[in-house]
Amino acid sequence: MHPTPARRPAAATPAIGVLSSAATGLVDFIHDQGGDADRILGRAGLDPEALQHPTWSLSLGQYCAVFEEAAGQTQNDNFGLRYGAQFKPDGLGMLGYIGLCSATLGDALRNVVAMFPIHQQGSLLRLEEQGPWCRLDYQVQHGAIVRKRQDAELSLGMFTNLMRHALGQKWAPERVHFEHPRPLAWHEHCKVFDAPVFFDQPRNSLIFRRALLNQPMPGRDSRLLTLVMESMRLLAQPAREQDGNSIVCQVQTQIRSQLADGEPNLERVCHALELTSWTLQRRLGDDGLTFTQLVDSTRRELAEYYLSQANLPISDLALRLGYSEASAFSRAFRRWYGVSPKQWRGSH
CATH class of the missing domain: 3.90.1520 (H-NOX domain)
Incomplete structure (x- = not known):
């Protein structure tokens, strides 16, 4: 017993x-x-x-x-x-x-x-x-x-x-x-x-x-x-669909793995998850999201995390986040926070 x-x-x-x-x-x-x-x-x-x-x-x-x-x-x-x-x-x-x-x-x-x-x-x-x-x-x-x-x-x-x-x-x-x-x-x-x-x-x-x-x-x-x-x-629990196994979390993981190579690609994510483009977009839509929105929110979270690393040069962040130019990252950051990355780091 x-x-x-x-x-x-x-x-x-x-x-x-x-x-x-x-x-x-x-x-x-x-x-x-x-x-x-x-x-x-x-x-x-x-x-x-x-x-x-x-x-x-x-x-x-x-x-x-x-x-x-x-x-x-x-x-x-x-x-x-x-x-x-x-x-x-x-x-x-x-x-x-x-x-x-x-x-x-x-x-x-x-x-x-x-x-x-x-x-x-x-x-x-x-x-x-x-x-x-x-x-x-x-x-x-x-x-x-x-x-x-x-x-x-x-x-x-x-x-x-x-x-x-x-x-x-x-x-x-x-x-x-x-x-x-x-x-x-x-x-x-x-x-x-x-x-x-x-x-x-x-x-x-x-x-x-x-x-x-x-x-x-x-x-x-x-x-x-x-x-x-x-x-x-005996502690093992059946896997649950929600939370970490959700399609949103799986796509976020794939997006982060692709950022070092540039702009995340929907087709590459679909291939990694063995889903058709239509199926993936439908399932994201069930959560009120699009692939583009998820890329944007993932970049935003990572940008805040990287800026909190005081020794990481701001000039490196654009490439880490998959932007081809620093100016594209700066524009996106101002859209998210209303200030430049340098100003955000200074105030945090």
Whole structure:
């Protein structure tokens, strides 16, 4: 028999979520960094009670937002990086124990990848094995979540600590990749990972030697592994059409992936989603949107996010947002906010 889980409020089970264990020790860490945890959680919309139950689900959007809010309020731009660096694998709850109880490091990573969709939805975790190298990729793919730098840095820190549990605390990956622009205090990233760190990459990744996959895990326990994996499967919920699986979120994700190559193209999005142009436009219309409106709103959200990165030159933003000329970006920004990008950055 399995123990009956505690009853949780309906608000604690959003369609696109992450298990609360991913925020283990967050309140204390915020206090240690000089922040007001109640205020930060409140502004992000997170219920503090949910953090006390490691198998409850938090909204992934609110989870990402709480770290962005904490970085701003504590004036620690590397908040997520530091949180991830001190995060122990067992703090991840069932997902962490699945890694710790596996036979080898390779088994640990493969098992964690296999169970990750239960731990966190709307996201990618993938282990690529190519020749003598491996790459562990992580990416929040929920189309509505733009501000996710802190989450990326803390997540790679968590996965690094899982690998160091098998390889020793002095182990370091060969390279670390982040998809966001290079922050001001990027040298701290190199120190935390003890490796070269590259920014503006296709996704967030740890690159390391494939031979390390054979390293035995110190706490391997096949019986406990089976029990934890079975318990975690009981948490799996049927996928819901709304929220992260909605057509709007899927199109937003495709639009962002195309912006680096120029103007997003409806036909390319349709091809990626295996839909006809007519079907895609009809389904967007059901939500009161057009493809052009979605491109415009996606650019607007990204423009605000990029301008909040103080070290990112404004001259770079036009290309990042898929505009062929800086003047086109400036005109669009004035239409959105009534001021120039430079004026907006100065006032924020």
